[in-house]
Every structure is written in structure tokens, then in C-alpha cells.
Amino acid sequence: xxxxxxxxxxxxxxxxxxxxxxxxxxxxxxxxxxxxxxxxxxxxxxxxxxxxxxxxxxxxxxxxxxxxxxxxxxxxxxxxxxxxxxxxxxxxxxxxxxxxxxxxxxxxxxxxxxxxxxxxxxxxxxxxxxxxxxxxxxxxxxxxxxxxxxxxxxxxxxxxxxxxxxxxxxxxxxxxxxxxxxxxxxxxxxxxxxxxxxxxxxxxxxxxxxxxxxxxxxxxxxxxxxxxxxxxxxxxxxxxxxxxxxxxxxxxxxxxxxxxxxxxxxxxxxxxxxxxxxxxxxxxxxxxxxxxxxxxxxxxxxxxxxxxxxxxxxxxxxxxxxxxxxxxxxxxxxxxxxxxxxxxxxxxxxxxxxxxxxxxxxxxxxxxxxxxxxxxxxxxxxxxxxxxxxxxxxxxxxxxxxxxxxxxxxxxxxxxxxxxxxxxxxxxxxx
Amino acid sequence: xxxxxxxxxxxxxxxxxxxxxxxxxxxxxxxxxxxxxxxxxxxxxxxxxxxxxxxxxxxxxxxxxxxxxxxxxxxxxxxxxxxxxxxxxxxxxxxxxxxxxxxxxxxxxxxxxxxxxxxxxxxxxxxxxxxxxxxxxxxxxxxxxxxxxxxxxxxxxxxxxxxxxxxxxxxxxxxxxxxxxxxxxxxxxxxxxxxxxxxxxxxxxxxxxxxxxxxxxxxxxxxxxxxxxxxxxxxxxxxxxxxxxxxxxxxxxxxxxxxxxxxxxxxxxxxxxxxxxxxxxxxxxxxxxxxxxxxxxxxxxxxxxxxxxxxxxxxxxxxxxxxxxxxxxxxxxxxxxxxxxxxxxxxxxxxxxxxxxxxxxxxxxxxxxxxxxxxxxxxxxxxxxxxxxxxxxxxxxxxxxxxxxxxxxxxxxxxxxxxxxxx
Numbered sequence: 001x002x003x004x005x006x007x008x009x010x011x012x013x014x015x016x017x018x019x020x021x022x023x024x025x026x027x028x029x030x031x032x033x034x035x036x037x038x039x040x041x042x043x044x045x046x047x048x049x050x051x052x053x054x055x056x057x058x059x060x061x062x063x064x065x066x067x068x069x070x071x072x073x074x075x076x077x078x079x080x081x082x083x084x085x086x087x088x089x090x091x092x093x094x095x096x097x098x099x100x101x102x103x104x105x106x107x108x109x110x111x112x113x114x115x116x117x118x119x120x121x122x123x124x125x126x127x128x129x130x131x132x133x134x135x136x137x138x139x140x141x142x143x144x145x146x147x148x149x150x151x152x153x154x155x156x157x158x159x160x161x162x163x164x165x166x167x168x169x170x171x172x173x174x175x176x177x178x179x180x181x182x183x184x185x186x187x188x189x190x191x192x193x194x195x196x197x198x199x200x201x202x203x204x205x206x207x208x209x210x211x212x213x214x215x216x217x218x219x220x221x222x223x224x225x226x227x228x229x230x231x232x233x234x235x236x237x238x239x240x241x242x243x244x245x246x247x248x249x250x251x252x253x254x255x256x257x258x259x260x261x262x263x264x265x266x267x268x269x270x271x272x273x274x275x276x277x278x279x280x281x282x283x284x285x286x287x288x289x290x291x292x293x294x295x296x297x298x299x300x301x302x303x304x305x306x307x308x309x310x311x312x313x314x315x316x317x318x319x320x321x322x323x324x325x326x327x328x329x330x331x332x333x334x335x336x337x338x339x340x341x342x343x344x345x346x347x348x349x350x351x352x353x354x355x356x357x358x359x360x361x362x363x364x365x366x367x368x369x370x371x372x373x374x375x376x377x378x379x380x381x382x383x384x385x386x387x388x389x390x391x392x393x394x395x396x397x398x399x400x401x402x403x404x405x406x407x408x409x410x411x412x413x414x415x416x417x418x419x420x421x422x423x424x425x426x427x428x429x430x431x
Numbered sequence: 432x433x434x435x436x437x438x439x440x441x442x443x444x445x446x447x448x449x450x451x452x453x454x455x456x457x458x459x460x461x462x463x464x465x466x467x468x469x470x471x472x473x474x475x476x477x478x479x480x481x482x483x484x485x486x487x488x489x490x491x492x493x494x495x496x497x498x499x500x501x502x503x504x505x506x507x508x509x510x511x512x513x514x515x516x517x518x519x520x521x522x523x524x525x526x527x528x529x530x531x532x533x534x535x536x537x538x539x540x541x542x543x544x545x546x547x548x549x550x551x552x553x554x555x556x557x558x559x560x561x562x563x564x565x566x567x568x569x570x571x572x573x574x575x576x577x578x579x580x581x582x583x584x585x586x587x588x589x590x591x592x593x594x595x596x597x598x599x600x601x602x603x604x605x606x607x608x609x610x611x612x613x614x615x616x617x618x619x620x621x622x623x624x625x626x627x628x629x630x631x632x633x634x635x636x637x638x639x640x641x642x643x644x645x646x647x648x649x650x651x652x653x654x655x656x657x658x659x660x661x662x663x664x665x666x667x668x669x670x671x672x673x674x675x676x677x678x679x680x681x682x683x684x685x686x687x688x689x690x691x692x693x694x695x696x697x698x699x700x701x702x703x704x705x706x707x708x709x710x711x712x713x714x715x716x717x718x719x720x721x722x723x724x725x726x727x728x729x730x731x732x733x734x735x736x737x738x739x740x741x742x743x744x745x746x747x748x749x750x751x752x753x754x755x756x757x758x759x760x761x762x763x764x765x766x767x768x769x770x771x772x773x774x775x776x777x778x779x780x781x782x783x784x785x786x787x788x789x790x791x792x793x794x795x796x797x798x799x800x801x802x803x804x805x806x807x808x809x810x811x812x813x814x815x816x817x818x819x820x821x822x823x824x825x826x827x828x829x830x831x832x833x834x835x836x837x838x839x840x841x842x843x844x845x846x847x848x849x850x851x852x853x854x
Contacts, residue, residue: 048530049575050468051833052791054748058471058628059575063583301684301691305583305637367638375689416583416637420691423682424474424624424646425698425732425747 057421063305066295068413071402072380073288077338078263078281084147087225088125089259090281091134092217093206097281099217099261101204102145102156103254105240119241120164120202122220123227127171129216132206136164139201147258155260158203165207171218217281223254282390285399286333286342289413290380299374302417307370309383311399312409313357318395321354323388326364328372342384346372350388353397362399370415381413467526467836468571469797469826472789473749474648474698475567475594475624477725478545480504483520483844487805487820488758489781491719493707494669496612496659499816499846501548503599504705504723505657505671506614509560510603512550514848516815518562520545522842531833543570545842556609560601560616566653567595569624569646577630585632585639595622595648595678601655611660620651620678620700642686651678651700665711675700680732695735698747701788702726705754717760725752727788749788750796756783758803777807777816791832799826801838810847818844 049059078097083089092099120136139145143156150156169175206218221227221237229235236253243249261281287309291299309326316322328345349365366383373381387396400409470476480503485492492502500508501518522545546564553559571591578584598621603614624646631639657671677697684691705723712718727749734743758781766775780803787797801824808817820842827835 048468048528048834049573050471050791051530052793052795053468054472054789054792056792058587058589059577061577061587061630303638303640303642303686303691305632305640365636367636371638375687377689418630418640420642420684420686421628421644423644423680423684423692423694423696424471425680425682425696425745 055421055424061418061421063416063418064298064302066291066298066415066417068289068291068295068381068415069410070407071287071411071413072290073335074286074401074411075333075335075338076283076285077342078261079284079338079342080151080153080261081282082147082149082151082258083222083260084150084256084258085224087222088219089222089257090217090219090261091204091206091259092261092281093208094215094217095264097217097261097263098208099205099259099281100155100158101220101259102139102147102150102201102257103204103238104139104145104201104256105252105254115242116245117243119243120238121176121241122204122238123225124169124171124173124175125219125221125225126173127216127218129218130170131168132166132171132216132218133168134164134166134204134218135162135207137161137203137205138163139203143201145201145256145258147256150258150260152260152262156201156203163202169218171216223257282386283396284384284386284390286329286338286382286384287411288380288382291415296379299415299417302374302419304367304371304374304415305418306414306416307365307367307381308414309364309366310361310412310414311364311385312361312404312411313353313359313397314400314409315398316353316355316358316395317398319355320395321352322395322397323350323352324362324364324385324397325350325388326366326369327384327386328369329382329384344384344386345369362397366413467524467568467826467838468528468573468834469787469789469836470569470571471573471589471591471626472787473567473747474646475569477727477752477788478565478568478594479723479754480546480564482518482546482548482818482846483522483820483842484777484779484805484807484816484818484846485758486822486842487779487781487803487807487818488719488760489721489803490754490756490783490801491707491709491721491758491781492669493657493671493705493721493723494659494667495707495709495717495719496661496667499848501550501844501846503546503548503560503562503564503601503616503655505659505669505707506560506601506616506655507603507612507657507659507669507671508614509550509558509601510556510605510612510614510659512552512558512848514814515552516550516846516848518546518548518550518844518846520547520842520844522820522840524838524840526839527837529829529835531829543568555604556606557602557604558614560603560614561599562601563596563598565594566597566620567622567624569594569626571626582634583632583637584634585630585637588629588631589626591624591626593622593624595620595624595651597653599653599655607660611658613658614656616653616655616673618653618655620648620653620675622648624648640686642684642691645681645683645685647679647681647683648698649679649681652676653700667709669707670705672702672704674702677733696745697733697735697742699730701730701749715762715764717762719758719760721754721756721783723754725754725788727751748790750786750790752786752788754783754785757781763809772808775809777805777809779803779805779807779820785826787826791834795832797827797832797834799824805842815845815847818842818846820844 089101090099091101138159140157140159145156225237227235227237238254240252241249325347326349327347330345331339331342333342348369351362351364353362370381402410404410467476481490481492482501485502492500493505496511498511498513502508548562551559569591573589575587577587597618599616599618601614601616605612626644628642653675655673659669661667677699680696680698682694703725707721709717709719728751730747730749732745732747734745761778763775783801785799790796801822803822805820822840825837829835
């Protein structure tokens with residue numbers, strides 16, 4: 001079939017042109033090369049850039065540095081937290097804090113019904129003070145508490161009747177109080193517990209209110225701590241040894257224990273010390289930086305590339321270096337009050353502060369926290385500092401606050417930011 | 432050869448073609464990295480409306496009268512279609528880039544759809560055309576060291592995709608007993624340029640960033656009009672003009688889900704006009720030439736919301752561009768369906784010169800040249816063409832613009848006519 005010439009202008013009667021072999025060879029060559037040539041267009045990354053681009057901000061991006069010279073607010077505080085799962089419990093009575101240990105013995109009423117007396121044994125894990133005396137009170141039988149949620153604010157009511165008092169002692173790690181029989185729970189109270197089987201709780205506190213009573217704290221092992229005797233037998237801490245006439249004594253382990261703590265310090269605005277991590281009660285610090293108007297404008301739309309919190313170390317307490325971690329802050333707080341809801345968010349950096357750093361500045365990398373805050377559109381940058389071994393006697397650090405008389409010793413924040421490139425049509429034309 | 436044997440040979444030829452095409456497209460599909468650094472400038476690299484067959488012939492179509500011509504540059508060309516037709520274009524590119532001062536060169540690849548188009552004959556001499564094509568190409572790719580000598584130095588990686596696209600409808604028809612044709616096209620220009628910018632800092636204390644820069648281009652109306660005529664039996668001429676209204680621009684920078692900025696502007700769609708001719712030197716040799724000019728120099732940008740008055744006119748640094756293309760097409764001789772497939776093919780070659788509308792910061796304008804060859808393989812003799820295109824070109828120069836790119840480009844154009852079940 002011959003094609004009508006009018007159908008397609010590409011089909012014309014032949015008068016001249018490449019020879020037939022050539023007419024066939026060129027297309028064959030083209031087709032043969034095609035897959036190879038396509039494969040040659042392999043993916044790659046260009047490491048060359050147009051030196052004369054009109055979008056020179058793609059080439060010459062220079063990070064900017066902003067310094068927020070001083071914090072807008074700072075304070076230290078003792079956080080409210082549960083201790084039910086911790087291996088250490090604390091009884092304390094100081095000018096700044098108070099702590100009570102709660103113990104509950106679930107099996108006590110049945111045993112107490114036939115008991116003559118009982119001895120409470122607690123093992124000391126350290127502390128501070130001379131001539132401390134531990135008092136024991138009954139927990140009100142109508143109060144319900146859980147070691148997973150009990151705080152000072154929701155602690156159970158205590159019976160005002162004193163049921164035991166220790167001898168005066170100075171806390172030495174490894175000492176055991178009471179078990180030697182120096183103090184014992186009177187039989188009438190054991191009988192009372194027997195009459196009220198829903199009860200079974202004891203509260204331990206340091207003696208207070210008596211003129212000359214000692215100030216200090218003692219740390220004791222909780223039921224979560226495992227201590228073995230010299231013959232390899234697991235010992236309960238604390239434990240109640242119940243004596244019955246004509247029978248061997250029975251040891252009863254607590255089914256719940258916790259300590260509840262209260263920060264009774266007065267916190268004037270502008271606390272001169274923003275962080276103390278020494279002592280039995282964990283202390284944390286909160287700092288807030290609010291960039292000024294000009295700084296806020298510069299921060300608007302910028303990326304945080306790096307943020308460094310700089311704190312002046314007033315004192316390192318203890319013989320060893322102290323690890324301090326910095327975290328984001330969740331919840332509201334002010335210099336006057338810190339709500340129990342203030343919590344830690346994701347951490348950013350941990351700095352080991354050696355004793356010789358006193359008088360120098362410690363630098364914390366808070367870039368991730370600052371970036372999250374900026375991305376969340378927050379006007380302020382807030383940080384929380386705490387010891388990484390909080391609750392242990394691991395020394396502490398005291399930093400200068402924003403009220404430091406020497407302005408160079410106040411906390412400061414360094415921000416390094418970058419700006420996104422201009423739009424494709426923009427060259428900084430008034431935008 | 433028996434009739435059955437001839438049919439078997441044709442089938443084998445078609446199968447080979449299909450396999451080659453599949454391999455090529457699969458290979459091209461696997462190479463999705465973008466390429467040219469000049470696509471970072473302005474609204475992306477300008478794409479002239481040529482199909483792959485016209486590109487192979489040096490980018491010549493304005494004055495070419497061809498029933499299978501699917502180049503949208505001149506709306507009058509579709510008037511010569513005798514069959515309902517559909518066209519699909521695809522290119523894959525390999526670019527070698529050199530920059531002055533850096534003393535290095537690098538290679539990257541690019542691939543993408545260049546356009547799709549249908550032409551449907553209406554009763555009488557009218558033809559309806561609808562299509563989609565890229566007006567600009569924002570595909571780009573770069574990796575550069577910023578502040579390399581400083582403590583805050585970082586590696587910046589930029590990957591750009593997208594571009595401005597046009598969705599258009601047109602009508603054309605032959606006049607004066609098929610001695611001339613005219614056509615118009617109206618379209619809607621929309622698109623988005625997306626650049627992912629990742630900064631990887633060398634020093635560990637700096638936080639890496641990943642930002643997305645998006646330029647939305649919306650609500651642009653385009654038009655084009657063209658004519659073609661045959662003043663003599665072997666000579667054809669063509670003219671076209673095109674333009675549009677304004678294009679709404681929205682520039683957004685985001686990091687994660689956080690919007691860093693959101694800015695608006697308007698930009699004019701440039702006016703474009705050109706002329707072309709084709710001359711059938713012999714019954715099998717067609718020579719063609721095209722000239723086009725795009726008025727980028729008159730394009731202004733209006734910035735929105737930057738002053739109390741609400742907008743501010745901002746001149747651009749764009750410059751007018753010109754394009755020149757010459758090409759030859761070697762048509763098959765007397766053919767019949769029994770002839771081998773390759774003997775029925777069309778050979779093409781061409782050369783073109785082009786400018787970029789985005790000069791360098793020093794004002795130097797990058798110029799480019801491209802040499803191309805191509806092959807048109809008929810589909811069932813008279814029902815379309817598979818057009819293959821290969822081109823090599825260079826753009827810019829190390830001495831004048833500080834940047835030079837060499838590109839090797841492969842294109843595939845599929846044009847099918849008579850889209851009925853008898854395939």
C-alpha cells in the first residue's frame with residue numbers, strides 16, 4: 001500500500017537522500033545508544049555553585065550573634081516529687097525544710113493482736129546533725145495514701161500521740177536505730193492497731209519544737225534497698241520485729257514507704273542564690289530570659305543554630321565535681337512562687353563542674369531547648385537546672401543570680417541565629 | 432519475504448522499540464535529581480514550547496507545517512492535523528558544571544515531563560487543542576561549603592523542584608484553501624517552586640537546619656496567537672506572539688511545621704514573539720529557522736504588604752532574551768508498510784543559540800548554544816511518531832559569567848494519531 005502524500009508531509013517520494021544502508025544504520029545506532037545514554041544521566045549532587053547568582057544570600061549566609069545580657073527572672077526551689085520508688089527516705093527538720101517518712105505494715109494488725117511489744121529497725125544511710133531524735137506517730141486510720149502519689153500536700157493525717165522516740169544520735173551511714181531495743185512500741189499501741197485493722201501506719205519525723213532540739217536530717221534505707229546480712233540473708237529495711245511471749249519474734253516488712261517533704265524557706269523576689277544542689281532535699285533552679293524588643297525583632301523568623309547559657313559559679317560544695325543538667329521548663333512559675341506542676345521537659349546538656357571552677361563561668365549548651373521554644377513561638381526562653389544525682393549527697397553548686405552586684409557575674413544567654421534565604425524574587429528589597 | 436514474515440518482522444521491530452522505550456523510561460525514572468544551577472534564578476529556567484521532534488531540529492517549529500507537529504509555541508501549527516492526536520514529552524539530562532574559582536566540576540542529572548497535548552479535528556477546518564507544558568523549570572541541585580574557614584562553617588545542600596506550568600486550550604484552523612492557518616490559545620499558569628535547604632554544620636555544637644522554601648505561582652492567565660502560511664509550494668512562514676497577565680507569588684519559608692515567613696508579590700508574565708520559516712529544499716530535505724524574543728526586561732515585580740500603601744513596585748534585573756534556531760529534517764523516501772521500520776524513520780539535526788533572562792550579579796548575560804540530532808520512528812506507518820532527541824549544549828562561560836554548564840539531553844516524544852481501538 002502506498003501512502004497518500006497528502007496524509008503526511010514527512011512521506012514524500014524519494015528523489016535523493018542518504019543511501020539505504022546509511023538510512024538504516026543511523027537509526028540503529030541511535031536506538032542502541034539510547035538506554036546507555038539515559039543511564040548516563042545518573043543522579044548526582046552538584047558541588048559547584050553559581051558564583052554570580054542573584055540570590056547571593058544562598059552563598060553568603062553569616063550566622064548572627066545575639067546576647068541576652070541578664071535573666072528576667074530566676075529562683076531556686078525544692079520540687080515536690082514522690083519518693084515511693086526511691087531507695088532512700090529522709091527525715092528532716094531544718095530552717096528551710098521538713099521531711100517525714102511514712103511506713104505502712106499491711107500484716108501488722110494480725111500479728112499485733114498477740115504481740116507483747118515490737119521493735120522498729122531502720123538503717124541509716126547518711127545525714128547531717130548531732131543529737132537528732134526520731135519520733136514515731138500513728139497514721140490516722142481513715143487516711144489513704146499511696147507511695148506512688150503521696151506528697152506533703154496530700155499526706156495522710158497523723159495521730160498526735162507519740163508512740164516512739166529514739167535516742168539522740170548523729171547520722172552515720174550503716175548504723176541501725178531502734179533494733180537494739182533502745183526504743184520500743186508500747187504494747188497498748190499494738191493492741192490499738194489490732195483493734196483497728198485498717199490502720200497499720202507509722203510516721204517518722206525528727207523531734208522539733210523543743211528548745212535545744214537539734215536541726216538536721218537523716219537518710220534511711222527504704223524497702224526498695226536490698227541489704228544482705230553477713231550470712232547472705234536478705235534483710236528488710238525498715239522492719240518491725242514483733243515480740244510474742246513464748247514465741248520467736250516475727251519480722252514484718254512494710255508494704256509501702258515514702259517520705260514527704262516541705263520547702264519552708266522564704267523566697268524573696270530575686271533570690272540571691274539560684275541553685276543549690278547540696279543537702280538532702282533536691283533543689284533546682286529556674287531561669288527565664290526574655291529578649292528585648294530589638295532582639296525579638298532580630299529573632300523573628302530566625303533559626304537558632306546555637307544557644308549557650310552562661311552561669312557564674314559562686315561555690316562548688318563537696319570534694320568532687322558535680323554534674324548539673326539543664327532542661328526545658330513545663331508549667332508556670334514566678335520568682336515568688338513555683339507551682340507543683342512545674343516539670344522538666346527534654347534535657348539539653350549536662351556539664352561536669354569541678355571544684356576549681358568556683359569564680360568562673362559554667363557554659364551549658366541549650367540550643368535544642370531554645371530552638372524548640374522559638375519554634376513554639378514563645379516570647380521567653382526558660383531553663384531548669386538540677387543535679388543529675390538529685391537526692392544523693394553528691395555535693396552541690398551555687399550559682400550567682402541576676403541580682404549579683406557585679407553585673408558580669410549574672411546569668412547570660414548567647415544566641416547564634418541564621419535567617420532563611422529571601423524569596424526567589426527578593427533581594428532584601430524592603431522586606 | 433512472505434506477508435506473514437513481513438508482519439512478524441514488523442512485530443519484532445515494534446517489540447524491540449517497546450523494550451528500548453521501557454528500559455529508557457525506567458532508567459530515566461530512576462534519575463530524578465535536578466540539575467541546572469541557572470534554574471535557581473528568577474522563576475526558573477524559561478522553557479520554549481517545542482516538542483521533541485522540533486527540539487531535535489534545532490528548536491524550529493514556528494514556520495513548520497507538519498500534520499504531526501505538536502509544538503505549542505505557534506498555536507497555528509495544530510491546524511494542519513488530520514487525525515485526533517495525543518502527545519507526551521519527556522526529557523532526561525546530564526549536566527556537567529564548572530565554576531571559576533572553585534577549580535572543580537561536577538555532574539548531576541535531571542529528568543521530567545516536558546508536556547502533554549491533544550489535538551482534535553472539529554467539523555470543517557477547525558482544530559481544538561488542549562495541553563499542559565512547563566513554562567519554567569526550577570529543578571536545581573547544589574552542595575556548597577559556606578564560611579569554610581570559620582568555626583561556624585557548614586555544608587549547604589539545596590535541592591529545587593517544580594516550576595511554572597501552563598494548562599491551555601486553543602482553537603486553530605486553515606484558511607485560504609489550506610494555504611495558511613491561524614490559531615489562538617488561552618491558558619492558566621500555575622505552579623510551585625520548592626527548594627529544600629539543608630545546613631549541616633561542621634562543628635558539633637551548632638544545630639543543623641532543614642528549611643523548605645516554597646514559591647507558589649498562581650492565577651496567571653496566558654494567551655498566544657499565531658499564523659502560518661505557504662507563500663510558495665516549498666516555503667512556509669510563521670509568526671506568533673504570546674503573553675499574559677500577572678502571576679500571584681507567595682513565598683514561604685518553613686522549618687518543620689513552623690512558618691518562618693510568608694510574603695506575597697506579583698510578577699508580570701513576559702511577552703514573547705517570534706517568527707520562523709521552513710523551506711523544502713528537496714522533496715526529502717526540509718530546512719527551517721526560528722527566531723524568538725521574550726521581553727523579560729519589561730517584567731516588574733510588585734511586592735505586597737511591605738509599605739503602608741500595601742504594595743511597592745520593584746524592578747527586576749531580568750533582561751530580554753533572544754533565541755535563534757536552525758534545523759534540517761531528512762524525510763523518508765517513498766515508503767510502504769512493508770518497508771523496515773528504520774527505513775521509514777525521519778532524521779533531524781539542528782543548532783540553536785539562546786540567552787538566559789537572569790544575568791549574573793555583574794550584569795553579564797549567560798549565553799547558550801545547543802546542537803541536536805533526532806530520530807522519528809513512525810507508529811504503524813501513519814498513526815504517529817516516536818521521536819527521539821539527543822542534544823549537547825553549553826551555557827555560560829568561565830571567563831564571562833564564572834559558571835559554565837555542559838548538558839547532554841535525551842528526549843522522547845510520543846505522538847499518536849487516530850486513538851481508536853484498532854490499535
